[in-house]
Amino acid sequence: xxxxxxxxxxxxxxxxxxxxxxxxxxxxxxxxxxxxxxxxxxxxxxxxxxxxxxxxxxxxxxxxxxxx
Numbered sequence: 001x002x003x004x005x006x007x008x009x010x011x012x013x014x015x016x017x018x019x020x021x022x023x024x025x026x027x028x029x030x031x032x033x034x035x036x037x038x039x040x041x042x043x044x045x046x047x048x049x050x051x052x053x054x055x056x057x058x059x060x061x062x063x064x065x066x067x068x
Contacts, residue, residue: 003030006049007058036061 004011010031016024032051038043039062049059 001034002048004048005031005033006047007049007053010050010052019055039063 012031013029015027015029018024019028033048033049034054035046036049036054036059038047038059044062047059053059
């Protein structure tokens, strides 16, 4: 699974963790990615999307197809 959102392209951020003594160690912050089924032109497709794209409504989740 790629560590990149398929909608907005958000990926890992790199930086330093700085201790009280100002020691710097490399650190990576990963986006919160989820696998979601999306309804696209009548077909269901699974995409890897960050949670901010899910919350903002950039995609439409696929219906389960079960009549209730």
